[in-house]
Structure formats: structure tokens, C-alpha cells
Amino acid sequence: MTVTPADLHARGEEFAQFWSEYHLCTLTTLRRDGSPHVVPVGVTLDLGTAIARVITSGTSAKARQVRAAGEGGARVAVSQVDRGRWSTLEGLAVVRDDPESVADGERRYAQRYRVPRENPRRVVLEIALTRVMGSR
Template sequence: MVRRDPRAPEAGYLAFWREYHLCTLTTRRPDGSPHVVPVGVTYDPEAGLARVITNTASAKAAHVRAAGPEGAQVAVCQVERGRWATLEGLATVSEDPERVADAVARYAERYGRTPAPNPHRVVIEIALTRAMGSA
């Protein structure tokens, strides 16, 4: 495992995050147990953010909101055979239409498809504090 600067990733690490890979998001339930779900993630090292679009009523959004305005400690991870990469940080939920639209555009670029319109869509923004991986 190699620790990396989430705001200044090496070219190969960033390239891995730009490839099409499904990821996992790990949040904490109210009892402290981990909640791990498959998600699409976009990585923006310039802003120091990872983004996950979701429905406002999702469990993942509820877990992040429950942590309060300071944010929830979360991790996103992707793996392909022996390559893997994890980003960690403090997550918050934004309903701001411009932020949601930006997250949707980034998702469409990475995953090659634009999600269907959803008036209940929000974005989980993860202010990155750590990056690691073998990629």
C-alpha cells in the first residue's frame, strides 16, 4: 500500500480513477457498524473532492447527514484484480442544484452515460483527507 497526496496524485493513480470502475462507499450506521454500498465515484483532486450522486432518501445520505454539519468520516474504494485505490475524507450532503448538476456531469464523463433526471438527487461531497492504493 502506498499513501498518496489526495490533491496531487501521480498520473497512474489519477488515470485509474478516470477509468470505468464501480466503487464502494463505506459510511457508518447509527450503531457504528459499517454500511458498504456500490456507487459511482468521481475524483477531483484540484478541488480535493470525491463525489457520489444519490437519492436524498438513501441510507448513505441519511448516514452522512446524521454525522452533523462537520461531516461524516467515509471511504470510497475501487478495485480491479490486483489494483486498488481508496479515498477517505469528511462527507457532507449538498442539495444545491449547481453542485448536483456538476456532479452529474462528472459522473456522465467518467461512466459514459447521463443518469435519468431525478428531482430528489443530491450529491455526497467528500473533502479528501487521505488517498492510498496500489494503482
């Protein structure tokens, strides 16, 4: 099952607002042995495409774990919490390292958080959403 833009819009304005506010998030990927690898990240959500993005170094454990899953993508989850408000997005992540995707990811990150520092090894984890949970 894939989450569609209509599914995200149906969650309402509070959901959209929550995913545009400045909140640190967590990304959960799976190690080769199946154990969870959870790290803090910044996440951007494109309501129009039902795609979440995380920028990171191409040498990071999270990028390596997503790459290791192959072309079909890696099952991942991103979550954010603010007191009693929370939301988790699950989906299939792939690594995008082409200059256009990286620039787009950086632009989106700058809009939600701040201009990211220079990193010539930067990639984007692009997550096609399959499930949305939460209080928002």
C-alpha cells in the same frame, strides 16, 4: 490531516488515470450503531480540489447517514478495485442539495460513467479527502 491537490498529483499519472476509468466503487458509511454500511456507487474525483463526489437519492440510507453526522461531516471511505490495482479514498462527507452542486455532480458522473437517469430527489455526497491508500 487533509489531502491536498498536490498530494493527489504526487501520486502520479497512473493514479489519475485509474480514477478516471470506468470502475464501480464502494462507499462505506457508518450506521448509528457504528456498523459499516457498504454499497456500490459511482465516484468522481476532482484532482484539483481533492474532493470526491457520489450522486444519490436524498432519501437513500447513505445520504441519511451523512446528514445525521451534522455540519462537520461524516467519516466515509470510497474504494475501487481492478484485479491487483486498488485505491481507497477516506474523508469527511457532507450532503449538497443545491441545484448547482447537483448539476455539477451529474456532469462529472456523466463524464466518467454515463448520463444519470432523472431523479428530482438527487443530492451529491461531497467528500473532502483526508487519506489516500492503494496500489495506485
